[in-house]
Structure formats: structure tokens, C-alpha cells
Amino acid sequence: MKIINIAEAGVITAAPRFSEIGLKALNFLLSVFGVVAIIGIAISGVMYLTSSGDEKKIEKAKKAFVYSVYGIAVALGAMIIINQVAKFF
DSSP, rough: OOOOOOOHHHHHHOOOHHHHHHHHHHHHHHHHHHHHHHHHHHHHHHHTTTTTOOOHHHHHHHHHHHHHHHHHHHHHHHHHHHHHHHOOO
């Protein structure tokens, strides 16, 4: 009976590393976060258009827009930082 070494068979070398899996998961989550922020911009636009001149609704829509833009900036910044750190290591 011949004993086969798994490392020599190429099974282990073909598997992705844990860091690659983590990087892909983080990129996916940050992409979802960015999409949610873009949806927030669309919702704030609808809120602004349907405010009918009510100052409270207009201010609420403006705040929602600003927070959505902040969300996009945070998502993109985090993606850039994570990818740069991954390339560094």
C-alpha cells in the first residue's frame, strides 16, 4: 500500500489562503455597505422631492443625503485601506 502525501498531490496548494478568504469577505461586505449608501441617496432624493415645502422634511432629507455620502466615503476608504494592507503583506 502506497501512502500519498497530500501536500505533494497538490490539494493543499490549490486551496485559497485564509487571508484571501477574509479579504474577499471584507470586500463583499464593504460593497454591500456602499450599495446601501447609494440606495440611501436615492431615498433621500425621494424624501426631498415629496417634502412639499415642509422645512423639517427638507432638513431630514438633506441630513440623510449627507450621511449617505459619508457612508460611501467610508466604504471606499475602507476598501482602499484593506486592499493596500493586503498587498503590503
